[in-house]
Amino acid sequence: MLRLTRDGSLEATTGELIDDAIGRLERLTADLEALRDGAVPTEADILRDAPGLDQWSVAALAVPCLVGRTWGHPTLPGTGRPIRTSDIWVMAEDHGAVRTISRQYRLGRPADQAETALS
Known part of the structure; x- marks a missing residue:
């Protein structure tokens, strides 16, 4: 996962990793x-x-993702629907966005700051 900082620079990564x-x-x-x-x-x-x-076997690999309540999702109708995103590729909290392998998301409030469901 790449993390984009407030000033737009990439945290703990280089262009080589992106390439x-x-x-x-x-x-x-x-x-x-x-x-x-x-x-x-x-x-x-x-x-x-x-x-x-x-001597191989199938195993699971944990990847970073987000869980939360979605709104305006193109394939999951409704507001406040609980979801788990696909794996995160770019986390840009300061910019209010995250890029998962499947799509961009606009970030609302973090769970620890949410008092009520999204409306």
């Missing part, structure tokens, strides 16, 4: 587009250079 994230997302996008178009990973064309993983 790395962009590269990873571009490679993921290309792989997903290839799958959509019918390409299946094979030893001959994709997997020959991939690292191996032995």
